[in-house]
Amino acid sequence: MSRAAQAIINLPALVHNLQQAKAAAPTSKTLAVIKANGYGHGILRVARALSHHTDSFAVASLEEAVELRDAGIQKPIVLLEGFFEAGELSVILHHGLDIVVHHRAQLEVLKQQKPADAKLNVWLKVDTGMHRLGFGPQEVKTVWNDLKANALVESITLMTHLANADDRQDSYTSTQLQRFDQCTQDLPGPRSIANSAGILGWSATHADINRPGILLYGGNPFNIGIDADVDLKPVMTLQTQLIAVHQYQKGDPIGYGGVWQCPQDMPVGVAAIGYGDGYPRHAGSGTPVLVNGKRAQLAGRVSMDMIGIDLRNTPGAQVGDPVILWGEGLPIDEIARCASTISYELMCGVTQRVKFVEKT
Ligand SMILES: *Cc1c(COP(=O)(O)O)cnc(C)c1O
Numbered sequence: 001m002s003r004a005a006q007a008i009i010n011l012p013a014l015v016h017n018l019q020q021a022k023a024a025a026p027t028s029k030t031l032a033v034i035k036a037n038g039y040g041h042g043i044l045r046v047a048r049a050l051s052h053h054t055d056s057f058a059v060a061s062l063e064e065a066v067e068l069r070d071a072g073i074q075k076p077i078v079l080l081e082g083f084f085e086a087g088e089l090s091v092i093l094h095h096g097l098d099i100v101v102h103h104r105a106q107l108e109v110l111k112q113q114k115p116a117d118a119k120l121n122v123w124l125k126v127d128t129g130m131h132r133l134g135f136g137p138q139e140v141k142t143v144w145n146d147l148k149a150n151a152l153v154e155s156i157t158l159m160t161h162l163a164n165a166d167d168r169q170d171s172y173t174s175t176q177l178q179r180f181d182q183c184t185q186d187l188p189g190p191r192s193i194a195n196s197a198g199i200l201g202w203s204a205t206h207a208d209i210n211r212p213g214i215l216l217y218g219g220n221p222f223n224i225g226i227d228a229d230v231d232l233k234p235v236m237t238l239q240t241q242l243i244a245v246h247q248y249q250k251g252d253p254i255g256y257g258g259v260w261q262c263p264q265d266m267p268v269g270v271a272a273i274g275y276g277d278g279y280p281r282h283a284g285s286g287t288p289v290l291v292n293g294k295r296a297q298l299a300g301r302v303s304m305d306m307i308g309i310d311l312r313n314t315p316g317a318q319v320g321d322p323v324i325l326w327g328e329g330l331p332i333d334e335i336a337r338c339a340s341t342i343s344y345e346l347m348c349g350v351t352q353r354v355k356f357v358e359k360t
Pocket of ligand 1: 033035080161194195196197211212213214215221
């Protein structure tokens with residue numbers, strides 16, 4: 001038998017979560033963010049499952065966009081960082097991809113292009129305070145005029161990105177909104193502001209087009225809590241099996257470094273999952289797992305291929321029994337907290353040797 005580690009991808013849950021985003025912002029269109037291999041879920045299966053439900057897709061690399069086109073995805077695709085060098089433009093035009101323009105260097109390249117048969121839909125990115133990508137508010141009008149005057153440009157969408165929307169108490173989101181409204185007020189065209197946290201937590205950020213990412217996959221976009229009326233379902237369930245069960249004595253150390261010792265005579269299981277599969281090594285003893293659907297706890301350090309599990313809470317557990325690391329019945333956000341990270345990183349980090357199985 002092959003290794004038991006599996007990522008079960010629940011595609012109906014993905015569609016359900018997108019409907020939740022639409023219900024929260026019924027008048028906005030949707031740009032489904034499927035960068036980083038669909039947040040680790042598999043970009044093609046995610047795109048196919050969502051293609052009848054979203055207006056468009058967003059990715060961060062030209063390779064991913066071309067992969068989508070080659071697979072027959074015809075919806076608009078936005079490159080969130082646009083192009084990195086002039087040579088990519090012919091591919092972008094050929095595949096009918098839309099680009100974010102966030103930097104002077106890109107403007108210069110666009111200016112030097114010869115007119116082409118195909119034209120570009122451009123997303124002008126405004127930096128309203130994230131200080132990552134985009135033109136400052138004072139430059140927006142000139143940049144917009146430059147783009148407008150360019151024969152290659154078909155349309156201009158105005159966009160910005162929120163830095164602190166995950167914290168519903170943080171007034172910086174309102175500051176960013178004000179800056180955006182102010183510097184774009186005289187300019188026509190569609191607008192796009194909200195990520196998942198904006199969609200579910202800040203109705204003032206809803207614009208013509210929203211950009212849900214993490215919520216599609218069932219991750220909570222907020223640093224604490226989520227509204228009771230939002231029903232996100234986990235899309236990825238990471239699971240494996242027990243491959244050993246032992247009875248140890250009080251004081252026996254478990255795993256590398258012996259950082260955890262049995263507090264009493266007790267059963268300890270070993271499950272076939274580790275950091276080689278993308279299970280975070282930073283998850284400490286006490287991190288919850290489900291054994292036969294019941295909560296148990298990590299015991300000792302995460303190895304490359306295995307973890308130890310305190311089985312005191314799951315009597316009778318035996319070799320072959322299912323172990324869920326996150327997903328159905330065990331929110332990924334809880335595991336992320338135990339590993340001092342966020343759900344995004346865990347989802348993106350599941351490695352190639354884990355078998356992906358679709359649940360349709
Ligand atoms: C990744 C990304 C999103 C989606 O963010 P979530 O927090 O996952 O919803 C939206 N907009 C831009 C520009 C992004 O890079």
